[in-house]
Amino acid sequence: MERKRFYFEKQNLKNNQIVLNSDEFHHMINVMRLREGDSVVLFCGDGMDYNCTIEEIKKKEAILKVEGIVKNNTEINSNIVVFQALAKGEKLSLIAQKLTEIGISEMCVFESKFCDVKTNTSRLDKLNKVVISASKQCGRSTLMKINDKPITFNDLLNRIKEFDVCYIAYENETKQTLAENMLARKTIKSAAVIIGPEGGFDKEEAEKLINAGAVSVSLGARILRTETAAIYSASIISGLLEKLQK
DSSP states (O other): OOOOEOOOOGGGEEEEEEEEEEHHHHHHHHHHHOOOOOOEEOSSSSSEEEEEEEEEESEEEEEEEEEEEOOOOOOOEEEEEEEEEOOHHHHHHHHHHHHHHOSSSEEEEETTTTTTSGGGGOOOGGGGHHHHHHHHHOOSOOOEESSSSSSOHHHHHGGGGGGGGGEOOOOTTTOBBHHHHHHTOOSSEEEEEEEOOOOOOOOOOOOHHHTTOOOOEBBSOOOOHHHHHHHHHHHHHHHHHHHOOO
């Protein structure tokens, strides 16, 4: 039987023991009904799996003994970042969940002219719990990075040069698709894609991104919702990069 996975804070590891409390303790004991002597896997975001045995269950915490530490091999050997325009909370939660499962390194939320959400009402801090939950489900031990507040459009422009290639999924692009451009490249170690808001990019914004070095690509003939575009483009990039690495 597959062992259950739980998240812990690194500071709770001392003398080969891990103290598990709060939400994860509740999930382990009250939801999963695990008991003393059961084996589980814990992770803290450092890329390692901690094979543990539940030693003691107290009223509000559990003490686990670390039996062994092994490297988690589920990560893609590439840095992949999705720059996502600010959207409503439930859409960002869905995007964060699926990008974590796909293996994306970072989801960076940015401000754009046609965003339908005000920056001061966004709660990106809630997305960390989504990432942890998705990591438990998909088997990752490295947490996808998420910024705690949206970056400005100018900050986005400055980050484009960090990558071997940075795409902009642009609804007005007709010459090349994302997959076509990627397959034409011999090596890519780091890649990013910029996803606009529901209303699309302002023309001036798109021009600035392209002039800064972003490569304009199409995601197909259909107009996709922002959350669909993020998940679809991330799937293409991660899938092709894994293929190119072989």
